Amino acid sequence: MINQTYKAMLGNKSVIRELSEFATARGKEIGYENVFDYTLGNPSVPVPQIYQDVLIRLVQEDDGSLHGYAPTLGLPTVKQQIADSLRKRFGIPYEAKHIFPTAGAGAALAHAYRAVGTPGQEIVLVAPFFSEYPAYIAPTGLTVRIVEPDFEHFQIRFDRLEEIINEKTAAILLNSPNNPTGTVYTEETLKKLADLLHRKAEEYGHHIFIISDEPYREISFDGKTVPYTASFYEDTLTCYSLSKSMSAPGDRIGYVAVNPACEDADIMGPIMGQISRGIGHNCPTGIVTRAMGELTEVTADLSVYETNMNLLYDTFRDIGFELVRPGGTFYMMPKALEDDAVAFCKKALAYDLVFVPGDGFCAPGYFRVAYCVQTEKVERSLPVLRKFCKEVYGK
């Protein structure tokens, strides 16, 4: 008999998906170029040519091992390449054994939750957060606790975090640069967080982990570097993916990097190997795993996202929106012009402007703008945005 829990979930359609489907359907009527679809976080820039070249070369030079099984804990060469790159870049003494290749950041997170949490424990999310997290965590047996948004800066409300952490807290899940706000957690935030977690870990007599979800690490603005969470807190598992940085989300490739200073660092890889068996994973596809190892210093041309961000940010602010300036990603999260962001987004649809209300991200009253679209389209959307705000809200 089909599993009734999952069957019941079929009813809960993703709002993002629904709006995206609206945009696609509307595109069929008026031409997709005329629909200002800001719904999906799907990279709009091509993969770099060198990535394509490496894939072709790997196949051409296959010595018979390219399509073979990898060792349970991943290809040693690739683990070493990633460790070397992270060590050089962030000054943390990663070794190959600290790197666990996975099929993207989703798989990295699936392993990380289970590695540092035991059913009955809690995991803390900082709102606004990626709307899929609760569904990802549900079958782990961990309970989700939510720190409400700091709407002023989209940093962390430490007053609430301190109240929420308790003896059952296994980990806090961070995502910086952040989906949906585009915010980068500052060094100050990360230091303060590390202090709090150290204090609480001592109080409760067990380690509390940070799971740091960093697929947007390479998309930062204003020439700044994103502070690396693991540099501030030893008990950190860093989850990474090439989905955004290489513009290759369909390739499903990424890794967990275990801070060598974290609790049980040397057995965290084998632990994740055990977890793989139970959730039907195995090493990620060999060809893209090898490409990841060779291209640790390469990204797609990500500059378009900053161009788009500036165009939109300036216009939103000029119209009078409350809005925190993003430090990275291809998202921003302005406050809607009425309390009900769902109503706001519905009214925008009449102008073929498709935004996602913040409710699913635990940010009611706000909406997410995913600007991984052609700059030309962003430019065409701006007068439409002004017209919408003027006609509907008198702004």
Place this chain on the structure above:
Amino acid sequence: MINQTYKAMLGNKSVIRELSEFATARGKEIGYENVFDYTLGNPSVPVPQIYQDVLIRLVQEDDGSLHGYAPTLGLPTVKQQIADSLRKRFGIPYEAKHIFPTAGAGAALAHAYRAVGTPGQEIVLVAPFFSEYPAYIAPTGLTVRIVEPDFEHFQIRFDRLEEIINEKTAAILLNSPNNPTGTVYTEETLKKLADLLHRKAEEYGHHIFIISDEPYREISFDGKTVPYTASFYEDTLTCYSLSKSMSAPGDRIGYVAVNPACEDADIMGPIMGQISRGIGHNCPTGIVTRAMGELTEVTADLSVYETNMNLLYDTFRDIGFELVRPGGTFYMMPKALEDDAVAFCKKALAYDLVFVPGDGFCAPGYFRVAYCVQTEKVERSLPVLRKFCKEVYGK
């Protein structure tokens, strides 16, 4: 704090892995060509050239979509290609919606267990079975029930199966051709099984599923075709992989095919989409998914496995082993020459013959021979095998 359940699992080293490591270490001493390593089910033939060619062409002809996200339920074109091929081949009216691409058979099974089983229910395994199954199933909340081996034919002990099935039975997991025995379940066996399951389903008032794990479907001997389980029983989820048929286990690509006549067939795909979220899956890597779709009628040259089987089967029988003749795969499972197969396999090590005792496969007293090795090596191993049996067991 690290998850203690998984930490405890680290102690339980896989016997197969340990023996394989012995073989590798011994290979460093005397040359790996002199170690008769029959431990691992790692395909020994190369992928077909056309598979390599397709991968290169896919990259060369990328229109910008090759590395992009697939829809949640998989690439429609590929789903259609697989449905067409299965429909043509087995006469079952599969449509695209019945195909759910996954990262290999391991991932296919992880989705299938969860789709048709609810925590608290039971899943039946037919011994001997692939030693990883219990670890795969453990986190699903399903309880494993085991039908003891039919040592005479390695078919199914229906007397025991009938006793074991009860109102909590969600599914029976079949693997034909079988790892570790190489046995193919006959049409007679499958008909009898279907009759029994129909009767029991009616008795308990709910459907009972077959999860049919078929990575070895294309490796069959004596010119025979493997009976297709779903042709005999409507409530069947077929789990497939290119690991063995295409000799590409590192590529992690396969699918679940949902019998269109099964319960809730049309929502089984969306159900598995929901399951993916919770276990960190997403669509499998796009490039190998597309290659799978294009090459549904292609396999590697699998004939070497039959050559190896015949050499080993004839020799084992000639020496006097009890042994069921395999119908497919690259495994066989003779009875050891003493009651304790672990002791038998240890004694064989002195002759650099590396076999896996059957205990982990729920077949104590037997041992598995994985003959996915070079034929030349098989030939060299035969006199050594005779010498071992003569010197140690007087055979």
